[in-house]
Amino acid sequence: MAFKFTPTRPRRNSGMAWRLGWWTGRLFIWFVLGSVALTVVYRFVPPPVTLTMLMDPNGFARDWTPLSRIDRNMVSAVIAGEDSRFCDHDGFDRDAIEQAMERNAKGGKLRGGSTISQQTAKNVFLWQGTGWSRYLRKGLEVWFTFLIENIWDKRRIMEVYLNVAETGIGTYGVEAGAQRYYKHSAAKLTRVEAARIAAALPSPKRRAVTNATGFTRRHGNTIAKRSGVVQSSGYDACVYE
16 A cells, blocks of 8 residues: 655644744755755746846946857956866865965955855855854855756856956946956957956956956056966867767
8 A cells, every 4th residue: 555645734833933933944855845946947047037137236238249249368267267177076175265264364355265156156146245244145155056067067157257247336247347447249259358258257247347457457468367277278179069
């Protein structure tokens, strides 16, 4: 005789703790199922909008562009500037995280060790956040990073990242950034142009892409040099294989 378990709503005379646990479990299951389903959808469908875009007081401009119409210079630039082990890690660069923790323990400005996969998960599914909400987001970020690394491939992660990353005030994605700064499409980005966009990514509202000076200019020049190594050494191979 087959046994079938059917969950029932908690009775009115059930204890408060029992009822709270029942509803918490139910919400957890729906969250897991919903997040997996949404990740599967975004494997094939461009995310229409993100919370960061909706909450941007400057509005937002974005033009979704397939990776096939984004110059390889842009891919190698973000790998060189943001995540040199993109093709090798499972979404989390543990060495970078440990190095960031060591630097932060010494004091000074806090620095993270987020990968492109983590940034994509944050940008697509979550919010930026400050204070306690930032710690909540970090926890959820781990889950969504795990999902996209197992449901998407590296090419899709890169494609989505380059379309949702903030590239300037009210500007999202490298196509909108290329049009804003260089007056041409992302398909025609030179190595230097791509490197300067990548150099501004960590702080796009404060770092100038065109007429950059100081750190941003130096960092952009460094990324331009490193992006050549990324291409020649095949560090971006997972995106084009």
